[in-house]
Amino acid sequence: MPPLARRNLFHDKIRLAVTLTGITFAVVLVVVELGLFLGFTTTTSGLIDHSQADLWVASRHIPYIEQGALFSERKLYQVRATPGVASAEKYIARFANWKRPDGGHESVQVVGFNTDQAMGGPWNIISGSVADLKRPDAILVDDLYWNKLGITHLGQVFEMNGYRARVVGTTHGIRSFTTSPYIFTTFKNAQNFTDLEEEQTQFILVRAQPGVNLQQLQSNLQSRVHDVDILTTAQFSSMTRFYWMFTTGAGVAVLLAALLGLVVGIVVVTQTIYATTVDHLREYGTLKAIGAPNSYVYRVILQQAAMSAVLGYALGITVSLFVVHEAQQGGAAILLPWPMALLIFGLTLLMCAIAAAVSINKVTHLDPAMVFRG
Amino acid sequence: MEVAIRVRGVTKTYAEGAARVTALEGVDLDLHKGELLFLMGPSGSGKTTLLSIMGCILRSTSGSLQIAGQEVTDLSERELPQVRLSHIGFVFQAFNLFPTLTAVENVEVALELKGIRGTLARTQALRLLEQVHLDNKAFAFPADLSGGQKQRVALARALAGNPEILLADEPTAALDSHTGRSVLELMRQLAHDHNRAVAVVTHDSRIADLGDRVVHIEDGAVSSVKDLRRPEPVISPSHLPSHSDPQFTLARPL
Numbered sequence: 306m307p308p309l310a311r312r313n314l315f316h317d318k319i320r321l322a323v324t325l326t327g328i329t330f331a332v333v334l335v336v337v338e339l340g341l342f343l344g345f346t347t348t349t350s351g352l353i354d355h356s357q358a359d360l361w362v363a364s365r366h367i368p369y370i371e372q373g374a375l376f377s378e379r380k381l382y383q384v385r386a387t388p389g390v391a392s393a394e395k396y397i398a399r400f401a402n403w404k405r406p407d408g409g410h411e412s413v414q415v416v417g418f419n420t421d422q423a424m425g426g427p428w429n430i431i432s433g434s435v436a437d438l439k440r441p442d443a444i445l446v447d448d449l450y451w452n453k454l455g456i457t458h459l460g461q462v463f464e465m466n467g468y469r470a471r472v473v474g475t476t477h478g479i480r481s482f483t484t485s486p487y488i489f490t491t492f493k494n495a496q497n498f499t500d501l502e503e504e505q506t507q508f509i510l511v512r513a514q515p516g517v518n519l520q521q522l523q524s525n526l527q528s529r530v531h532d533v534d535i536l537t538t539a540q541f542s543s544m545t546r547f548y549w550m551f552t553t554g555a556g557v558a559v560l561l562a563a564l565l566g567l568v569v570g571i572v573v574v575t576q577t578i579y580a581t582t583v584d585h586l587r588e589y590g591t592l593k594a595i596g597a598p599n600s601y602v603y604r605v606i607l608q609q610a611a612m613s614a615v616l617g618y619a620l621g622i623t624v625s626l627f628v629v630h631e632a633q634q635g636g637a638a639i640l641l642p643w644p645m646a647l648l649i650f651g652l653t654l655l656m657c658a659i660a661a662a663v664s665i666n667k668v669t670h671l672d673p674a675m676v677f678r679g
Numbered sequence: 680m681e682v683a684i685r686v687r688g689v690t691k692t693y694a695e696g697a698a699r700v701t702a703l704e705g706v707d708l709d710l711h712k713g714e715l716l717f718l719m720g721p722s723g724s725g726k727t728t729l730l731s732i733m734g735c736i737l738r739s740t741s742g743s744l745q746i747a748g749q750e751v752t753d754l755s756e757r758e759l760p761q762v763r764l765s766h767i768g769f770v771f772q773a774f775n776l777f778p779t780l781t782a783v784e785n786v787e788v789a790l791e792l793k794g795i796r797g798t799l800a801r802t803q804a805l806r807l808l809e810q811v812h813l814d815n816k817a818f819a820f821p822a823d824l825s826g827g828q829k830q831r832v833a834l835a836r837a838l839a840g841n842p843e844i845l846l847a848d849e850p851t852a853a854l855d856s857h858t859g860r861s862v863l864e865l866m867r868q869l870a871h872d873h874n875r876a877v878a879v880v881t882h883d884s885r886i887a888d889l890g891d892r893v894v895h896i897e898d899g900a901v902s903s904v905k906d907l908r909r910p911e912p913v914i915s916p917s918h919l920p921s922h923s924d925p926q927f928t929l930a931r932p933l
Contacts (some may be wrong), residue, residue: 309788312779590776594736595836596764596793598757674737676771677848679725 310608313585317518320584324577326619327336329624331570331656331664335649336587337639338563344638345559349482349549350542352398352416355428359519360391360526361508362554366587368552369545370398373482373507375535381509381532389517391524394419395506400485404464405618407554412485413454413465417495427489432472438491443473450486451475451650455510465498482549556640565650574617575660578610582664586671593673603665611654612659618653683766683844683876684733689742691728702728703739704897710878712843715863715870717887718880720896727848729896734767735759735845735879747818747843750890764792768837770847770866774829779785782808782832783817789839807835811865820840827858834865845869845877856885863889891915 347354352370353361360386364374370553384393397417402410417427419440427435427445437443444465454463456472465471465488481487489497494504501507513522518670519537526535536544550556582589589602625641632639684923691703701872703725710716710733718726731737732744735751736759743752747766754762763769768789786804790796795803808814811831821829831851837845847866851859863886870877870891879890887893893905 308775308784316779389859494727572811587775588714591777592788592792593760594763594771594775595789596760596762596771597766597791601792640874671888674731676729676769676775677736 311590311604311612313581313588314609315586316610317581318575320581323573323579323614323636325617325620327573327577328570328636328653328657329621330620331566331573332618332649332653333624333628334509334566334644335570335652336349336621337628338559338566338624339517339645339649340629340632340639340641341637341641342556342559342563343642343645345482345556346550347361347640348480348638350545350658351479351482352425352487353542353545355536356396356510356538356604357512358424358510358538359513360511360523361531361538361541361602362511362526362533363536363541364507365532365534365546367534369548370508370541371621373398375501375505375507378504378506378531380533381506383407384509384511387522387526389514389522391507391512391514392422392424393511394424396421396425396508396510397492397495397499397501397506397638398487398505399495399501401466401488401498403488407455409455411454413488414481414483414485415465415488415495415498416492417490417492417499418510420491424512427476427479427487429476429477429479431477437473438489438494439472440471442469442471442494444470444494444637445474445476445488445489446472446666447476447479447486449478449480452487466499470498477607478633492536518646527595542637567656570652571659574613576662578613578657579664579667581609582606582667586668589668590671590673590675593668593671594676599669602668603661606668607659610657610664614653614657617657618650621653622649626636666672680713682709683712683747684708684710684878685743685745686729686733687741687743687745689732689744690730691725691737692740695913701899703732703741706742706896706899706901708733708877708894708901710844711873714871715867715877715889716878716889717890717893718878719864719882719884719887719893720882720902722882724896725899726896728899730846730878730880732849734769735762763906764840764844767844767846768839768842768847770830770833770837770850772852774821774826774833775852776829776832776836777823781818781820782813782824782828785821785832786836786839788857793840795840803839804835807838808832810838811835825852825858827862830858830862831865831924832853834862834869838869841873843875847876847877849880849882851883851886859883860886860889860906881910 322627364376365374378395384390399415401413401415403413404410421433459472461472479487513519523535592602629639629641685709686706689703689706693700706729720726732739746762751762783804786807787800790800790803805817808817811834813828813831816824816828850862866877867889869875891908894901894904
């Protein structure tokens, strides 16, 4: 087959550059907006998703993790006594005041957990270890927030709610949605840092025995332990995400921006591909005049659009990977998992197909008699 | 002679706002295999409209059209491209080549539409270019060809699939007189040597002697027919025989 679509596409280098710029721009826009949405969503429930717990015991009608009210730790023993429970530990995630070396103050979120159990602890540890937290006043802080909190080196000592805190380790990439950095420490230290009374806790993390039906265990716990909600990790994660993303409007704004990016992308791509089609209208008229069925002309336009989509996507995803990589170094979480990359490839093809459809509509109504007009 | 295209009582009117413009009115015409027929007339007389209708590109408002013995007047828009593809080759005033394809690829497009692909298409395309004396420019792009060479490529493309009818709209308008004449000599050869029906719309009276018949169109109707193969005078409409004689263009008096 004569490479009419490919030649038409590559013939006018400036037009090609404009088309590819349009698609690249659209791809980057959609990646950034969807990536931000995904990043924000994931960040809101990061502590829950990485908790390695099966069930969470929380105060009644809690909308999201930061809102957990305190309750007596006696419930911990009720939980541990429930058949099917392998382990249960106290857990806290409360705000505290951090004093910077320059005298400034920052809000932080202290996360206290039992360092002897693998539940509720930090992940992506790049220096120090969970075991180091057993030392008095020891804390782990993510490297993304070192500047914000005035940390310059391990072993540095700070003041938090009037208590001494020593940085003994670092994580990487654990972002906080509330802009208050997470400070990981032992539950005991966290009690001090947050002025929590003895025999109180904010959450209880539960791990079920192997083979236990989780829904059944959840139901049993709910009936045995009063005045609390028993939530699976997935339920609590969804509730927290939903709250931040949709109840506060933050997520809606990001999602709308992503949709806007998609619409702008479609408009840009449609405009450029339509303009390319109009440039070659006389050729399509000639094809129709010499007997080409509409389907043949459509194929040429669709091939052009598909080639534009593939090239534009390749460029767009390359730029996006750079943007995502740069964002990893900052506070904004832009995620680009491969299923999303695939989805955006599909969206790019869809954008180009819509653009082609508009062009095809123009060609469908093209009068082949135009070829006889000069 | 076998009739390739039969036009009977063809009228074409266009709506222009509230007004109606008659481009053709009651035209009868037969185009025979093996003849080169010129459609001549002043600008706006309706000759290109007639050619478009003969080529199944434009529908007439009334009247009938037969292509290679097949009644095509009532065929649907989906069916007409197949008629064009099977029977008719087109040559356009502005060449209408695909500028991004080489000469041989331009011909291959038409062959592909007729189901000929790959090596066979390339072989046939090169042979067609050879037929129009352009085999040495097979891999040149249209931008690198002269007007005459472009028109020869267009001619080779029109001949793809060996159609029995060739319709050309002002094929010499963009060419100098010498080149134009050589292109028309080639068309004449294609008509006579290959028993092809060739109709050419032209303004150029200097090349009229190359045709077998010259049909003059004025104000949307046939005003005269001149048969150059016969030592006969110009036949005015009033002297025309009835519709039964297909050798002549039959026109209703305006």
